Amino acid sequence: MSHDTLPRPAKTSGRTTPPADKPSRRRRHWTRRPNPVAGAGALIWLVIVLIPVYAMLSASLTGPDQALTGNPLKPPAHPTLDNYNTVLHSGFWHLLSNTAIVAVAVVGIVLALCVPLAYAVVRTRDRWSGAAFRLFLLGVAIPAQAVVVPLYLLIAKLDLYDTLLAVILPTAAFAMPVSVLVLVGTLRDISEELYEAMALDGASALRQLFRLTIPLAKGGISTVVIYSALQAWNGFLFPLIFTQSDEPRVLTLGLFNYVSQFGVNIPALLASVVLSGIPIFAVYLVARRALVGGLMGVGGK
Structure with a gap:
């Protein structure tokens, strides 16, 4: 065969056309069935x-x-707006500050304890870590009402009655089981190859936790933050049982200010509920995408 009869390569333009069997993302979006x-x-x-x-x-x-x-x-x-004016001038800011302190403290305790615990459960595959994880899951099935009397005796023995710590510690304890469950499911989705790559670079377990695990687990951490903050913000049983005076009173107990022996000031009561729900609703609007993403990863791989 002569050189002139060799097939010539087809001329191609500078543009690259996508394969016919892989439609673009925009086209797939418009072809979804309602x-x-x-x-x-x-x-x-x-x-x-x-x-x-x-x-x-x-x-x-x-x-x-x-x-x-x-x-x-x-x-x-x-x-x-007289009802809102009545609420704002009836100690609302004191109640709001106490509730905010309880919520921030509960979130801090839950994150400080649950993130390392979930990391240990995922990375340490032995019977002890599995037993600790199952022990925390057992806490999901225990209602707070069932242990309120032993908790009351413990709080009294520790001389914490009628303080904010008497509300913070039990609330954080009962928020931890679900938080560990969410974080374990999120951390299991992190690829094992990433841990191996950091280990080859000489990274310790503590460095892997702060440089790899926590940045990639923002969805689960955001879910835990919102969940524990809601438990602290809407908690009623522990503030009712473990506090007595007006100094450590929170918003849920402040609703009793509008209930008397002669009746209930319903408009002022509802105005207080509206004002107390605005901060936590704002937090949800900011972190709603991370919250949904964290809840979708609860099951893990």
Whole structure:
């Protein structure tokens, strides 16, 4: 065969065309089939959730004499902010600061203990780490009401009664089982090759924890932060049992300020609930994506 009869390579332009069997991400997005059943279910659930919230906001803007009259879903005829003014001038800031201290302390204790524990459970594959993990999972099945009497005796023996520590320590203890479960599921999704690469570079276990595990587990850590903060912010049983005076009182107990032997100031009570829910709702809006990502990784690999 002569040199002239050799097949010539086809001329190609500078542009590269994607393979026909791999559509672009944008095209896949537009070709997704809608799910009307799921959309209708989500809409119904949204309405179910928003109706009580709307009724609470509407009632907090009415006068005390109009709280129990008329349609609760009807907008107030003469909205007023007097209820919010009453709440803000009735020790609300003191209650808010105590609740914030409890929430921050609980989150700090849970993260300081649960992150190293979950790391040890995932990286140390022996019977002791597995037994510790199962022991923490046992705490999920134990309700706080079942151990409130022994906890009360323990708090009294430690001379912590009627202090914020009497609320912080039990709340952190009961938030740890679920937090360990979430973190173990998140840490199991980290590739083993990354740990091996850092070990070859001479990284210690402590350095792997801070330089590899914690940065890659932000979703699970955010989930634990929001979960433990909610447990501290909405806690009622431990503040009710372990505190007595006004100094360590938190927001959930502050709602009793609007309950007397002659009746209940419902609009002021609901205004206090609205104001106390704003900070934790703001935290959820900031970390909602990390929260969803952390919850999706609970099961691990």
